[in-house]
Amino acid sequence: MEVLVAVEHGSDLVEQVEVEALCSFAMKAEGKPDDCEVSVTFVDNDEMARLNAEYRGKDGPTDVLSFECDNIVDEVTSAFAEGQLYELGDIVIAADVAAAQADDFGTSAVEEVELLLVHGILHLCGWDHLQDDEAEAMEAREREILGAWRAR
Numbered sequence: 001m002e003v004l005v006a007v008e009h010g011s012d013l014v015e016q017v018e019v020e021a022l023c024s025f026a027m028k029a030e031g032k033p034d035d036c037e038v039s040v041t042f043v044d045n046d047e048m049a050r051l052n053a054e055y056r057g058k059d060g061p062t063d064v065l066s067f068e069c070d071n072i073v074d075e076v077t078s079a080f081a082e083g084q085l086y087e088l089g090d091i092v093i094a095a096d097v098a099a100a101q102a103d104d105f106g107t108s109a110v111e112e113v114e115l116l117l118v119h120g121i122l123h124l125c126g127w128d129h130l131q132d133d134e135a136e137a138m139e140a141r142e143r144e145i146l147g148a149w150r151a152r
Contacts, residue, residue: 001023001024001027001028001032001034001035001036001037001038002036002037002038002085003019003020003023003024003037003038003039003040004037004038004039004040005019005020005039005040005041005042006039006040006041006042007041007042008041008042008043008044008047009042009043009044009047009095009096010042010044010095010096010098010099011042013042013095013098013099013109013110013113014042014095014113016109016110017110017113017114017117019040019117022114022117022118022149023038023040023091023117023121025145025148025149025152026117026118026121026122026145026149027088027121027125029144029145029148030121030122030125032086032088032125033086035085035086036085036086036087036088037085037086037087037088038087038088038089038090038091038121038124039089039090039091040090040091040092040093040117040120041090041091041092041093042092042093042094042095043092043093043094043095044094044095044096045061045094045096045097046061047094048061048062048065048092048094048097049061051065051092052065055067061094061096061097062094062097063093063094063097063098063101063116064091064092064093064094064116064119064120065091065092065120066089066090066091066092066120066123066124067089067090067091067092068088068089068123068124069087069088069089069090088121088124088125089124091116091117091120091121091124093113093116093117093120095113098112098113098116099112114146114149115142115146118142118145118146118149119138119142122138122141122142122145127141
């Protein structure tokens with residue numbers, strides 16, 4: 001599994017997180033193939049607000065955005081048949097929003113970034129939280145993956 005990481009903002013925080021290892025762990029937990037790639041970019045609030053407005057039509061920065069690539073079974077089958085890399089998608093995290101949320105939720109900034117990474121991976125794997133039952137299931141899966149990650 002390949003995890004491409006770009007740190008445009010928040011390097012002090014990101015250095016404390018095993019980004020590549022956690023993303024690979026979460027993708028494996030979701031049954032994604034070894035020839036799988038995801039990119040993760042850490043940005044400032046201005047860039048996240050711009051992306052949030054452009055892609056979701058919402059004002060202000062959000063904590064994490066996920067952009068799917070090859071998550072449809074037919075595309076994956078086709079990609080493997082052609083020997084191509086399976087591009088799961090892109091995750092963008094606002095480092096300052098993550099740090100602020102950690103204060104609000106009583107967790108560490110590292111724990112919040114870990115949660116956002118797993119949350120982003122799950123979105124790329126088809127999970128969503130638009131309905132209450134979906135949110136409960138997704139949150140339970142996040143806890144399960146993070147629990148296994150921290151127990152290793």
